[in-house]
Amino acid sequence: MAETVVHVTILEQWKSVLDVWFKQGYDWNGNNEDNQQGRFKNYYYESFRDGCRQLAVSDKKSIYFYGRNGYKGKTIEYSEFMAQQKEDNKMATVYEVSQSVFDELQAVKAHEGTSIIGAIVLNAHLIKSIEVGNKAILRYLADDPAIEFKVKEPLYRLWLIDDAGDKLFFWIDYGRPDWVGAKDEAFTATLDEIKKWQTPAWEIEKVDD
Structure with missing residues (x-):
């Protein structure tokens, strides 16, 4: 079982680590009453006050702690853990x-x-x-x-052929559906949005790149 064990020193660090994991969808290990009420209900501060300083998660999305700091393997210090979270959250x-x-x-x-x-x-x-x-x-x-x-999501427009054989395009003039002869002035939108405006008179075509 892959696990991550974080070493904290103060109560605020204990809470910060749990907040990160709660946000990522982790939950306390087991099925106690607190879990049934929702994982945000209990930070188990009493365990910290009893001396626990090792918070852990497993690949099964479970949170737990080591009583009497019994974990003897490699732990991650709080500062390193938070720095890694900041790095992971950088948006491209x-x-x-x-x-x-x-x-x-x-x-x-x-x-x-x-x-x-x-x-x-x-x-x-x-x-x-x-x-x-x-x-x-x-x-x-x-x-x-x-x-x-x-x-990018492709855009579409609506068109029809009028009685004179000209190709006309759908557009919206101050909120009122209308038609226009120039395709560059046509109303363009994603396919789902275009379908909301389509009637049997209009055909859908993809806008050129």
Whole structure:
């Protein structure tokens, strides 16, 4: 059973460690009455006051403590534990791009038949054309975990052919559904949202990247 054991020295540290684990979905080991009422109801401060300084969790999402500090293996000091939580909680900067651009970036990143530097040089024009900045792209291609690219959710619009044979597009004018001749002025949204506005008269099409 994999476990993590944290050593604390003061009551505030005891509570902080438990708050982290509660937030991550851990629960006290066992099925006592306190657990049935909800894991946030009891921090078992009395155990700390009795001398316990070793809080632990297992891979089964269970929290427990070692009475009389009986754990003899490697423990994590409170400061190290909290620093690791801060590191784990760092959010990556996410850039959304079209499917075609994402696929091209993956091809550069794979750099089959050449080095990553060679792939970057060969695709310099592509990299410069992506409107997120060269620095972020180069960090992503170098596997920087703080930079992430993902495919943006595609947008759709509604269209119909009128009696004159012209293609018209659905749009919303001050909250009132209407039509417009220029597709660039059409109302665009995700597929689920577009479907809310569709009637038998209108067809759905994907907006070009």
